[in-house]
Amino acid sequence: MNWTDVCALEDLTPDRGAGALVDGAQVAVFRLSDGPVLAVGNTDPISRANVLCRGLVGSRGERTVVFSPLHKQAFDLVTGECLDAEDVRIPVHPVEVRDGRVLVGPAGAARRIA
């Protein structure tokens, strides 16, 4: 796996996202307040603006989601599914936290929750 070291875990605010460049792709990395770090594509497929890292994190039912800051659609942070529009999906990136550093892999690679 070609991991990109994007930042220290401490650089991420709990329950907020940050944008990162991973092999040329724009990625949104989220550190949840209860531990896990998740990464998805940063591009909001509905507005096509690179803004998902600035959305609010929350839950919809059992799913952990990010809400697009533009029109509030919810995206599952684990599967990439859009819960408010059919057949819309964002790429999901694997994340590892190693020695306090956050490592993000290319989209579509085997999913692991750090």
Added chain:
Amino acid sequence: MSARSLVVVGHGMVGHRLCEALRERDAGQTWDVTVLAEEPRPAYDRVGLSAYFTGSTVDDLSLVADGFLDHPRLRVRLGEPVVAVDRAARTVRTAPGHTYRYDALVLATGSYPFVPPVPGREAAGCHVYRTIEDLDAISASARSSRTGTGVVIGGGLLGLEAANALRSLGLTTHVVEFAPRLMPAQVDDAGGQTLRAHITGLGIGVHTDTATERIEADADGRVARLVFGRHPEGLTGLDADVVVFSAGIRPRDELARECGLAVGERGGVVVDEGCRTGDEHIYAIGECAAAGGRVYGLVAPGYAMAEVVADRLLGGAASFTGADMSTKLKLLGVDVASFGDAFGTTVGALPITFADPVTGVYKKLVLSDDAASVLGGILVGDAGEYGTLRALVGATGALPDDPARLILPAGGGAGTGVALPAEAQICSCNNVTQGQICAAISDNGLTDVAGIKGCTNAGTSCGSCVPMLKTILGQQLAAAGIEVSKALCEHFDHSRAELFELVRLRGITTFSQLIAEHGRGRGCEVCRPVGASILASIHNGYVLDGERAALQDTNDHMLANMQKDGTYSVIPRLPGGEVTPEALILIGEVARDFRLYTKITGGQRIDLLGARAEDLPKIWQRLTDAGLESGHAYGKSLRTVKSCVGETWCRYGVQDSTTLAIDLELRYRGLRSPHKIKMAVSGCARECAEARSKDVGVIATELGWNLYLGGNGGHRPRHAELFAADLDTETLVRYIDRFLMFYVRTADRLQRTAAWVESLDGGLAHVREVIAEDSLGICAELDAAMAHHVDTYQDEWKTTLADPVALRRFTSFVNAPDTPDPDIIHVLERGQPRPARDGERAALIAGTTLPVVRQRTAPTDADAGTDAGTDAATPAPGLVPTLTSPEK
């Protein structure tokens, strides 16, 4: 076909309704309308006239919507009464001698107050009560009164209104009524007794069964004493120098008489079901008409006649066959309602009565001889059941087994579970039936009364049916199995107001504590910002402190408004809309240096659009260095206080509106609230600051400030309503403090003040009780909360600039902080940048036909892949690619 000419004589409430109805429905513009009016001002609300003494202005009373009189096919000639009708020539002549030809003529001349032939009635200080001029004259007499005593002759509906007016002018007030009870046309003896008890309790003298024999004047010709010819307790008279006659009305039918049209036995132009007189070209409507042999002295039948004539003029066949004379009103604070066969004159009618002298309630229900349907009724002191009971008139099979339950206190009319028939009329002002309301609820999925109002107009005029609307809504939703949930979202079962109280009373300081103790899950885009807003309202402090940073929507998180392409707009505060030349130049320089699109906002601010996330701190630094601060354009908080230049510059201004606007803006800046709050201050009644379209509008008067509350623009524009008049600045600010804090505490999420006021039982009157009369005993708390806000305000831009941790979020890429988002592409239009459109983007990114200057050549470990190169080609007309960031 060229348009025909309609001449309307009179621009009162009914004449105006005709103009409105015709302009609304005459899609083919087949009628040119000329209104010839005797009064010097366009139609106003004569029914609400007494409000003129409690702060309403002539403008408030006006019935004419802005721009209505500018209609090209409508002309209104004020102060030009018609003096003669020539039926043969089909012309009318006016007092100034002008002649107007008509194809159709509508007499809407109304009525005049009847003054009984009491000797001495011409004395100075004797008045009638019908026009704004009458009110001005009464007001002047009250001011010059030496006895401090006023008498109303006539104890009917209008007489009690007049008594209220005299009382509000500070006079000791008496009502003299010839009949043995008050409001003899609407209530029976027992109802009159109950009403009398209420009114004497207010300190108003009531003299029923009393005849005024003569009026005596002093040496100056001013009324000095009323002498009674008959009084039940033998009182010989009253010393008073203000007298108002309110002894009924008489139709203004003299034009009709003079041109030979038939008039009724008791006056009134005789009309048929189409409101047409004996002359096929002439109609009569309202109080001047005798329809079915009867003159109607209420506005609702007049409106109905106006609608009939509008329909007939457009070829329809509508007819007026009598009107519901039901009345419900609050007189001197007392509910009085009368409907249907109130006196039980129907053969075999069965009356049921309930009276409670302790609370001053009297209710009477008149049933048919088989006790199967309601014929009418009277309610005094508590008219809560009016809506249900009136709607039941004429309905069969809808009564409970024990009809008395309908008026007994425990039964509580609206809660009796009586099923109204679909044709039952709920809103009599706008003629909306139960069936229409139910259909609107189910067809549109409505869940609140505001929605019903919007869809059906029910409840939008007098408002007396609003409790009924609530009941119907509740029943309808319950029947559909829909529970009206107040729950904020899936994470909380509470409403925003409940959460606010939880946070306040339990001293909760974090969202995680709130959701752990009172909610579930992680929260969402609804409850997290609400939590942030509540915590900010209560504790104030920096909105991005600690955990609160994670609650804010992107706009509050970045302290700027996100635009469609992920860039932000920046709006510095310009309090009151005032800006120095230096600040203006600085703003221009910042816009130029950061390549920002610049536009003036509706709230007198300068909006700088297209700022990249990583540039925001640099932009703020430049602005704050020059003494500017955040304008909170991104927050659910006070946005702007707009103002005119006021008396400082304007030749019409009567107060310093700009200074007040600045003071208000600095006082309330940063206050987090359920929705945005807008304010404005106008320096005179010309209202250049458009204050009445704001949540809080202040309009200067000669004596102080008029305060208007609850307005907004947007998709459902609403004018703010007058809350209080002629306030000094201190009182004004105190009222605004409390209004805002009461709103912040109790409104729903994203509920503007207009909808909030509408949602309160009692509306603005309730707000007045709470914040002016302290009916809930919370004013001290509200004052303290606002004082805390004012004391702890900080500029969020400045705080952020001083916080290295907070500043870290202002990057596009955490692992390449200097790299801008390469997908943001702006092009020039009219000399300013704007986001590239799809076609433009494709061309620019492909780099084949248009030149693009690479965004910014910062070193990065990953090429974003949009290097479009700098190869030249011809730009599209008016379209020049541009750098999107300044060189550093």
